[in-house]
Amino acid sequence: MSSQAILAATPGQTVGPFYGYALPYPGDSELVPAGRAGAIRLHGTVYDGAGQPVPDALIEIWQADENGAVSRAGGSLRRDGFSFTGFGRAAVDPEGHYSFTTVRPGPTGDGAPAFFAMTVFARGLLNRLFTRVYLPDHEAVLDGDRLLRSVAEERRSTLVAEADADGYVFDIHLQGDDETVFLAFPGA
Amino acid sequence: MKTTDSDSAQDSQATISDEIARIQDDYQSTGVEETQPRLDYAPYRSSLLRHPTKDPHHADPETIELFAPVFGQRDIGTLESDLTVQHHGEPVGERIVVTGRVVDGEGRPVRHQLVEIWQANASGRYIHKRDQHPAPIDPNFTGVGRTLTDGDGSYAFTTIKPGPYPWKNHHNAWRPAHIHFSLFGQEFTQRMITQMYLPGDPLFALDPIYQSIVDPKARERLVASYDHDVTQHEWSTGYRWDIVLTGSHRTPMEEEDSK
Ligand SMILES: [Fe+3]
Numbered sequence: 001m002s003s004q005a006i007l008a009a010t011p012g013q014t015v016g017p018f019y020g021y022a023l024p025y026p027g028d029s030e031l032v033p034a035g036r037a038g039a040i041r042l043h044g045t046v047y048d049g050a051g052q053p054v055p056d057a058l059i060e061i062w063q064a065d066e067n068g069a070v071s072r073a074g075g076s077l078r079r080d081g082f083s084f085t086g087f088g089r090a091a092v093d094p095e096g097h098y099s100f101t102t103v104r105p106g107p108t109g110d111g112a113p114a115f116f117a118m119t120v121f122a123r124g125l126l127n128r129l130f131t132r133v134y135l136p137d138h139e140a141v142l143d144g145d146r147l148l149r150s151v152a153e154e155r156r157s158t159l160v161a162e163a164d165a166d167g168y169v170f171d172i173h174l175q176g177d178d179e180t181v182f183l184a185f186p187g188a
Numbered sequence: 189m190k191t192t193d194s195d196s197a198q199d200s201q202a203t204i205s206d207e208i209a210r211i212q213d214d215y216q217s218t219g220v221e222e223t224q225p226r227l228d229y230a231p232y233r234s235s236l237l238r239h240p241t242k243d244p245h246h247a248d249p250e251t252i253e254l255f256a257p258v259f260g261q262r263d264i265g266t267l268e269s270d271l272t273v274q275h276h277g278e279p280v281g282e283r284i285v286v287t288g289r290v291v292d293g294e295g296r297p298v299r300h301q302l303v304e305i306w307q308a309n310a311s312g313r314y315i316h317k318r319d320q321h322p323a324p325i326d327p328n329f330t331g332v333g334r335t336l337t338d339g340d341g342s343y344a345f346t347t348i349k350p351g352p353y354p355w356k357n358h359h360n361a362w363r364p365a366h367i368h369f370s371l372f373g374q375e376f377t378q379r380m381i382t383q384m385y386l387p388g389d390p391l392f393a394l395d396p397i398y399q400s401i402v403d404p405k406a407r408e409r410l411v412a413s414y415d416h417d418v419t420q421h422e423w424s425t426g427y428r429w430d431i432v433l434t435g436s437h438r439t440p441m442e443e444e445d446s447k
Contacts, residue, residue, distance in 0.1 A: 006293065006294055006295060007291065007293050007294070007295055007432045008223050008406065008409070008432065009223060009224070009293060009432050009433060009434045009435075010380070010382060010409050010410065010431045010432045010433070011223060011224050011225055011382060011401045011406050011407065011409060011410060012224060012225060012380045012381060012382050013225060013368075013381065013382045013383040013397060013400075013410070014232075014381075014397060015368070015381050016368060016383075017316075017318055018306070018308075018314040018316040018318065018319060018368075019306060019368065020316055020318070021306070021314070021315055021316045021330075021332065022304065022305075022306030022331070022332040022368070023304065023306070023370065048237040048238050049236075049237035049238070049241075050237050052237075054238065060379070062252060062253075062255075062256070062257060062376050063252060064251070064252050070251070070252055070255050071257075071258070072255075072258050073258060074258045074259055074260030074261075074262060074263055075260065075262060075263060076257050076259065076263065077259065077263035077264070077302075077334075078262055078263055085257060085258070086252075086257060087257035105252075108251035108252060109251065112250075112251065115252075117252050117253050117376050119376075119379050121381055122238060123234060123238075124232070124234030124235050124236075124237070124238035125227065125235070125238045125239070126225040126226065126227050126229060126232065126235055126239070126397070126400050127224055127225050127227060127380075128379060128380060128381055129240065129244075130376075130377065130379075132247075146248075146250070147245075147247050147250075150245070150247075151245060174237075174238045174239070174240060175237060175238065175239060175240060175241055176241075179240055179241060179242055180240075181242075181245050182240050182244050182245065183244060183245055183246075183247040184244035184245065184246050184247070185246075185247060185248070185249050185253075185377040185434070185437070186246070186248065186435070186437065187293055187377075187434050187435030187436075187437065
């Protein structure tokens with residue numbers, strides 16, 4: 001399906017400690033205004049291999065809208081409060097906690113499970129990590145998912161958010177017993 | 189809160205350099221080419237507890253992952269690609285232009301996509317509360333830029349040549365001068381953040397972040413080249429740095445559909 005890469009990719013590097021005045025921007029983590037009908041929260045904590053929170057991580061999400069449509073609208077950096085662009089960015093707080101205000105992504109096809117695509121950056125992390133955040137609602141759908149089926153049973157739960165009162169909780173473990181499943185895509 | 193990291197700065201440069209050399213020797217003897225940094229790279233002490241220990245899970249990109257966020261002119265201010273005009277006065281230091289092309293693994297331009305940069309000033313100081321390096325802050329330099337690539341995948345920033353700066357990985361640790369770059373491709377899977385370096389920096393051999401890319405050819409891809417055609421008469425020196433994102437997974441048909 002993918003054509004053969006002919007050029008070697010430029011290497012990644014750590015985001016370092018000083019991105020905090022550069023990458024975050026007003027409204028970065030609010031894909032929709034908090035009060036909007038259907039608004040949910042996706043939040044969680046980033047942990048290191050000693051189980052300590054990581055206070056200098058940056059999380060990005062990219063998702064379909066409630067109907068499963070992939071937004072082709074610009075405006076993620078200067079939100080107008082109405083257009084859904086599908087992209088959000090959140091620096092963690094001093095306790096390693098990130099939080100997005102967004103909508104529940106819809107399935108992009110019949111029987112397809114909905115998920116947030118997620119990227120993780122941190123000081124001490126030499127390259128970005130990719131993962132997926134699946135929603136816990138429909139177990140039958142999750143059971144049929146190609147990626148989840150290919151992950152060892154005992155690690156599958158690291159890819160599935162937990163519901164809470166406002167939306168979903170998804171913790172990220174960079175290392176350790178609960179280490180999150182991170183993804184490598186072909187050609188990377 | 190005290191987190192597990194390496195701000196103790198106890199080890200000497202000699203200790204770190206020995207570790208770097210040992211890993212480099214081991215790599216040379218394996219004969220398997222690597223193109224990206226190692227996540228598990230002990231000379232960079234902060235990576236010890238922050239690298240995944242399990243191999244990444246191979247996945248084919250699906251649905252949303254085959255697209256990337258769209259950024260448009262309304263996302264970017266007109267002055268954001270010139271870091272020397274964001275304040276009332278001129279920043280101190282050597283004015284430089286950094287330009288290049290962003291392409292995918294097949295060499296196709298990454299068009300109209302967001303490029304973000306941030307960097308220290310000419311003295312090696314960041315406008316960030318965590319940077320306590322006793323070097324002057326420049327009131328005329330923030331060190332943050334954004335732009336969109338053009339129809340050919342080209343980008344250009346005007347800025348000030350950043351200075352090297354000390355950090356706490358080990359005793360007398362200094363980072364080679366660099367500009368942080370954040371890039372999006374035409375697919376989510378191409379998202380990346382990296383650092384651009386300037387040619388001939390004497391700190392390259394000593395720096396565990398640069399050396400975490402164990403393949404010498406691969407790490408040299410992060411070094412810009414001086415380009416006299418980019419240099420402007422009585423105004424700025426010029427550097428060229430091209431960026432290759434990972435291969436694209438979309439077929440040409442899907443490419444058309446996404447327009
Ligand atoms: Fe830096």
